[in-house]
Each structure stands twice: as C-alpha cells, then as structure tokens.
Amino acid sequence: MSDEQEYVLGTDEDELRRLGFQHQVWAEPTARLWEAARFAPGQRLLDLGCGPGYATADLAQLVGEHGGVVAVDVSRRFLASLEQLIAARRLHNVRWLEQDATRLDLPAGTLHGAFARWVLCFTPDPAAVVGGVYRALAPGARFAVLDYANYEALSMAPPSAAIDRVIEATGRSVRQAGGDFGVGRLLPRLMIDAGFEIESVQPIVRVARPGDALWEWPATFFANYLPTLRSLGLITETERDAFLDVWRARSADPAAYLVTPTIVGVVGVKR
Ligand SMILES: C[S@@+](CC[C@H](N)C(=O)[O-])C[C@H]1O[C@@H](n2cnc3c(N)ncnc32)[C@H](O)[C@@H]1O
Structure with a gap:
C-alpha cells in the first residue's frame, strides 16, 4: 500500500511530464513574477508545492551559490524526482522537505522570499x-503567487459547448477535492488578513493557436485528466468523445484559437 500524498491530478509519470512541459510554456510569465518579487542572488527562497522541482531548479540557479532554495511538497514521489533533477543539474543549494502546505513547519522569520505556483x-x-x-518570511520578504483567478474563462474559438462542458466539470472536480480554481480572486484578501501588504496583482492571459506550443498545454492536461473526470462520473463517455472530436477538429482549423484561463500573479510583502 502506498502512503503517497496525491493531489487531484495525480503524481504518475504522465503528470510529471505534463508539469515539465507546463513549466516550459509558462516560464516567461513566471520569470516576470520573480522579477516583480525581486528574487535575487544570495537570497534564501521557499518553493512551496514545488512538485518535481522544475521551478525549484531555476530558482536555485537564480539565487546562486550564496543563496538557497527550500522546496516543500506533500508528494514523496515528486520530491524523489526533484532530488534526481537537482543532482543532474549539480545544484548544491536546494533542500527539500515533505510537508503539508496547510501545516507548514519552517523556522520563523528566516526566508527572503517565497513562491507558490x-x-x-x-x-x-x-x-x-x-x-x-x-x-516563515523575514520582514521585507515577498510572497509571489501564480494561480488561477477563473479557470472557467478558458475558452475555445470558434465556441464549443462540448469543450465548455469539460471545462465546467474540471472546475467542479477540483472543488469536490477541496480546491478552488478561482483562488486567485481570494488571494489579496487572504494575504492582507495574514499581515501582507499587496504590492502587485498582474493578470496573465494568453492566446494559443493550433501549432503553438501553448496549444498543447490544455491538450496534455485533458489527455491526463479526462479518465479522472470519467471515473468521478462528472462527464459521460459521449461527452468525453464529443470533447475529443471538437479538440481534434479545432487543432486542424486555421480559424481556431483558445484563450487561457485567467491567471494572476500576486506579490505581497511582509513589512
Ligand atoms: C500543479 S502542481 C504544481 C507544481 C509546481 N509548483 C509547478 O508549478 O511546477 C501542484 C503541486 O502542489 C502540491 N500540493 C498540493 N497540495 C499540497 C499541500 N497541501 N501541501 C503541499 N503540496 C501540495 C502537489 O503535490 C503538486 O506538486
């Protein structure tokens, strides 16, 4: 029996690969957020919910040998991948901890910044x-969060009820698992209540056309997640097939594009 702590998307090889691809296509908005949060060489940063460590490795290179990154995730399997990645890249400034982010146990007031994507x-x-x-943050340190403000804003052009149906079921499945793909809209309030001052809130919305790398981002997500939606009984077989048919048709349609879900980058500072 496994005591692996799985989040709703799973922690198998397909999800590992998906997260690696996702990291590539969202690298630029992520780097912009890190700039807004003034992450810099010499700092000690937290990568919270680090997964297999794709962002962790980049952060470790950013802070350099005089800085360090503490990577925290609840998944032992993801942390094992992170360990391999860190070793392969010969990074010596990363520590990882298996912890639940809702019960963080880190020394108080010590970190120069934190990131959660x-x-x-x-x-x-x-x-x-x-x-x-x-x-866990020192005074003056910033918390940079990249997350969904409105997942259901993911939209296909030309429009398709079959696509909308699966997007709606996805949002519902996350809510059923205790999550919220609209958490970005609650974040500034939560941060202020915790003591942060909000420094910036940036919208991150992009358009992808068939053939773009970004077009494959939802494609890889749904390839992994449609079976979950089926097993949860949130879509029927007919709805799944209709979704796949439309996706295939749009992927060959020069008039098609998709708008990514509304994402926000929020930076709060601890005064
Ligand atoms: C979509 S992945 C993102 C991984 C990474 N932040 C990235 O952007 O590549 C979500 C991550 O959050 C982790 N996670 C979910 N709930 C968690 C919790 N309560 N405590 C710690 N990590 C959690 C999952 O294990 C998974 O690694």
Whole structure:
C-alpha cells in the first residue's frame, strides 16, 4: 500500500511530464513574477508545492551559490524526482522537505522570499498556507503567487459547448477535492488578513493557436485528466468523445484559437 500524498491530478509519470512541459510554456510569465518579487542572488527562497522541482531548479540557479532554495511538497514521489533533477543539474543549494502546505513547519522569520505556483488552488485551506508562509518570511520578504483567478474563462474559438462542458466539470472536480480554481480572486484578501501588504496583482492571459506550443498545454492536461473526470462520473463517455472530436477538429482549423484561463500573479510583502 502506498502512503503517497496525491493531489487531484495525480503524481504518475504522465503528470510529471505534463508539469515539465507546463513549466516550459509558462516560464516567461513566471520569470516576470520573480522579477516583480525581486528574487535575487544570495537570497534564501521557499518553493512551496514545488512538485518535481522544475521551478525549484531555476530558482536555485537564480539565487546562486550564496543563496538557497527550500522546496516543500506533500508528494514523496515528486520530491524523489526533484532530488534526481537537482543532482543532474549539480545544484548544491536546494533542500527539500515533505510537508503539508496547510501545516507548514519552517523556522520563523528566516526566508527572503517565497513562491507558490498552482498550489493554493489545490489546498482546502489557502488561508492556513498564506499564514504559514507569512510566519516563515523575514520582514521585507515577498510572497509571489501564480494561480488561477477563473479557470472557467478558458475558452475555445470558434465556441464549443462540448469543450465548455469539460471545462465546467474540471472546475467542479477540483472543488469536490477541496480546491478552488478561482483562488486567485481570494488571494489579496487572504494575504492582507495574514499581515501582507499587496504590492502587485498582474493578470496573465494568453492566446494559443493550433501549432503553438501553448496549444498543447490544455491538450496534455485533458489527455491526463479526462479518465479522472470519467471515473468521478462528472462527464459521460459521449461527452468525453464529443470533447475529443471538437479538440481534434479545432487543432486542424486555421480559424481556431483558445484563450487561457485567467491567471494572476500576486506579490505581497511582509513589512
Ligand atoms: C500543479 S502542481 C504544481 C507544481 C509546481 N509548483 C509547478 O508549478 O511546477 C501542484 C503541486 O502542489 C502540491 N500540493 C498540493 N497540495 C499540497 C499541500 N497541501 N501541501 C503541499 N503540496 C501540495 C502537489 O503535490 C503538486 O506538486
């Protein structure tokens, strides 16, 4: 029996690969958020809900040998991948901890910054996560969060009811698992309540056309997640097949494009 702590999307090889691809296509908005949060060489940063460590490795290179990254995730399997990645890249400034983000146990007031990308949307108690990060940060340190403000804003052109149906079921499945793909809209309030001052809120919305790398981002997500939606009984076989038919047709349609879900980058500072 496994005691692996799985989030709703799973921690298998397909999800590992999906997260690696996702990291590539969202690298630029992520780097912009890190700039807004003034992450810099020499700092000690937290990568919360680090997954297999794709962002962790980049952060470790950013802070350099005089800085360091503490990577925290609840999944032992993801942390094992992170360990391999860190070794392969010969990074010596990363520590990893298996912890639940809603019950963070880190030394108080020690970190120069924290980053959480697509993590708060999966946690049942984002207020506890934000509070735990606040305690771990030193005065002047920033918390940079990239997360969904409105997942259901993911839209296909030309429009398709079959696509909309699966997007709606996805949002519902996450809510059933205790998460919220709209958590970005609650974040500034949660941060202020924890003691942060909000420094910036940036919208991150992009358009992808068939053939773009970004077009494959939802494609890889749904390839992994449609079986889950089926097994949860949130879509029928007919709805799944209709979704796949439309997706295939749009992928060959020069008039097609998709708008990514509304994502926000929020930076809060601990005064
Ligand atoms: C979509 S992945 C994002 C991974 C990474 N932040 C990235 O952007 O590549 C969500 C991650 O959050 C982790 N996670 C979910 N709930 C968690 C919790 N309560 N405590 C710690 N990690 C959690 C999952 O294990 C997974 O690694």
